[in-house]
Amino acid sequence: MNKPVASRWAQQFPQLGTDPVPVDALLSAEYFQREKEKLFKRTWLKLARVEELPQSGSWKLKPLPIWDSSIILVRGEDGQIRGFHNTCSHRGNRVIWAEDGHGKDRRFSCHFHGWTYNLKGELVHVPQEEEFFDSFCKPDNGLAPVAVEVWEGFIFAHLDPQPAVSLKDYLGEAATRLEGFPYGQMTAVYAYRTVLNCNWKIAQDAFSEAYHVTTIHAGSFPEGFSAKLYEVQLFGPHRTSAVYMDDKGPTPTPVAALSHRLGTTSIAKRGTRVALPPGVNPTRSPNFAFELSVMFPNFLVHIMDGLYFTHQFHPLSVDQTLWEGIQYFPPPQNAGERFSQEYGQVLQRNAWLEDTATMEATHAALKSGAKKVMHLQDQEVLLRHHYQAVDEYVNS
Numbered sequence: 001m002n003k004p005v006a007s008r009w010a011q012q013f014p015q016l017g018t019d020p021v022p023v024d025a026l027l028s029a030e031y032f033q034r035e036k037e038k039l040f041k042r043t044w045l046k047l048a049r050v051e052e053l054p055q056s057g058s059w060k061l062k063p064l065p066i067w068d069s070s071i072i073l074v075r076g077e078d079g080q081i082r083g084f085h086n087t088c089s090h091r092g093n094r095v096i097w098a099e100d101g102h103g104k105d106r107r108f109s110c111h112f113h114g115w116t117y118n119l120k121g122e123l124v125h126v127p128q129e130e131e132f133f134d135s136f137c138k139p140d141n142g143l144a145p146v147a148v149e150v151w152e153g154f155i156f157a158h159l160d161p162q163p164a165v166s167l168k169d170y171l172g173e174a175a176t177r178l179e180g181f182p183y184g185q186m187t188a189v190y191a192y193r194t195v196l197n198c199n200w201k202i203a204q205d206a207f208s209e210a211y212h213v214t215t216i217h218a219g220s221f222p223e224g225f226s227a228k229l230y231e232v233q234l235f236g237p238h239r240t241s242a243v244y245m246d247d248k249g250p251t252p253t254p255v256a257a258l259s260h261r262l263g264t265t266s267i268a269k270r271g272t273r274v275a276l277p278p279g280v281n282p283t284r285s286p287n288f289a290f291e292l293s294v295m296f297p298n299f300l301v302h303i304m305d306g307l308y309f310t311h312q313f314h315p316l317s318v319d320q321t322l323w324e325g326i327q328y329f330p331p332p333q334n335a336g337e338r339f340s341q342e343y344g345q346v347l348q349r350n351a352w353l354e355d356t357a358t359m360e361a362t363h364a365a366l367k368s369g370a371k372k373v374m375h376l377q378d379q380e381v382l383l384r385h386h387y388q389a390v391d392e393y394v395n396s
């Protein structure tokens, strides 16, 4: 057994302090407004995967209330992925009339008066163009762009079309240490999403510690996971940690044992855990379960042998959040692998239902004002770091 010894994170990261954390950041509309303007409108946000835009003309429309906008991501004829606000340059109608979705087109044409844009967002057709005046210049009236950059197939966007910091520099070592994992080969996708009546940080917190595993997940994972975090590292506002199984590991039910025998893997299957970048599970411990990486502010990536899964928390208002949980597997090669993946993803779905079940109740109870602070223990270090990182942006 080569599981590392759990550290005292407060000693390792004294800058995080040990005081109780005020809950005002979860409830205050004024704080949320500052999060919106000073944090979300100034950082890179993940919007999609490259597999969602497979061909020239493939587009995805992503509503982003936190930017007061909807963003069109589209792959051009040159293969490049670009991003634009879904706002017509004429009188501002939506160019794509859907709320969200995918499609494939050679042009985008506004339904209102027919202004038409190409895949680079350039305005290429204006009906009755001769009726406009000298102040109108067609080349200046393309769709308004946002910055788009891709890391390991994840498409990120920045509201500022010329951001001061590139995605690569923004993510830094938090991203480079996860590079080389075969994300692009894992194209069997199971996605879940729902709107939760809670602050986005309450939702995200529930996926950033293992303290709750023995209580909330008593149904899905009655035993097997350690409630502690291992190998915690902080990279600016980003953070990562490893989640381990206990020495015995989960006792598989008969259906779990069958799944483990037939298939690649699931979160509850003990395995070799070696097909990982060198910085992840560096001791190649069989007790390693998965990496829990948070790309600030709202994107979580978890990798392990044979699958990865992500969570994202899109704030809709101070007390509403769109949660998206997605699991990615390699396409199954036979019926046994298909069965195993189905078992693994249903197990995760059940655990996520257990996680999300706490969130609305927490938010509603905190709104009473009965408690002004929350007490975070040493193994909730990722939450402590998150609140501090948000605070730094909000107070900048």
Ligand code: FES
Binding pocket: 088, 089, 090, 091, 092, 093, 110, 111, 112, 113, 114, 115
């Ligand atoms: S608002 Fe789009 S063409 Fe008029």
Ligand SMILES: [Fe+2]
Binding pocket: 206, 207, 212, 213, 216, 217, 351, 355
């Ligand atoms: Fe959980």
